Amino acid sequence: MFTGIIEEKGEVVAIVKTGGGAVLSVRGPVVTSDAKHGDSIAVNGVCLTVVEVEDDVFTVDVIRESLDRSSLGGLAEGSPVNLERAVRADQRLGGHIVQGHVDGTAVLLSRKPGESWDDVRFSLSKELGPYVAEKGSIAIDGISLTVTTVDDESFGVSLIPTTLKLTTMGDRQVGDVVNIEADVIAKYVERLVAGK
Template sequence: MFTGIVEELGTVLALEEQSDAVRLTVEGSVTTDAALGDSIAVNGCCLTVATRGEGSFTADVMKMTLDKTSLGALEVGHRVNLERACTPTTRLGGHIVQGHVDTTGTILRREPGEHWELVEIALPEQIRRYVVLHGSITVDGISLTVAELHDESLVVSLIPETLARTTLGFKQPGDPVNLEADIIAKHVERLIKND
């Protein structure tokens, strides 16, 4: 489990194509205490540390993950959001994030303000029912509040810290982002349907 509070921007060092997967190597200081088998969220996707190097780690990313998320579009040199899994004593600064991406959305527009920036993202139909105004959404692993909600899109408001420390600081209209809806909404829906 994660909190959606990105710890750092890492850099993709290598992508080794395999028949039905990719071995992804990422540089980042979050690996200093990572052990084999630990979970690290990369742009919001929960990946398992398969090998560890000096300041880097490698994870195996299967085809389904590559197809369902924006990880399939990564190239060497791309920057990625990194967060280690939380522990029972971690402050939950964002919201409960599983690292199980539901779908991808596309950045539609950016609107700079004096002290923040609004980013509008296309909201795919399969997760619309889980998204509410002022509720939580995970975008590329970042826990964000829905500032505006439209029929086919949502808007998030990014403070300077988020712009400086995450991929949303430089992604542009047309770029894909990973979206994970709030797990609590999914559980409530399931409970109601089974009642």
């Protein structure tokens, strides 16, 4: 489990394609400070399992399912990525409950810079629409954010200076594809109400 509070912006240092999947190596001095084989680290919101740590670089296996359902397949050497270690039981939950199980992707539709924050709008698929609510939580590339507006085809968030500076969201441009994870509580409520 994660909180959506990004610990650092890392960098992809190598990608090796394997039979349908990939081996990804990422530089992240903060997240590797105590990382070991088997630990979970979210890369752009996707929960991945560490297979090796060497100095400040960790390596993970990425299966075809993760490449297909997220934006990880579009990464290249040098790509910046958001990194967060799994939350410990004795930590504060600063964002919201983020599983690292990406539900799909969205496209950045518009960006309106402001004096103190940027207002950003993303596409919204019909499948994810029911789980996105104004003032609700959403994880975009692993970042815990609050939905400011929503309609049938898109939703908006506001990005504060800290988010713009310390995450990849500060560099995202119109047309970029991002990972989306809807609030898990909304998914469970829907299932309970449907009686499934």
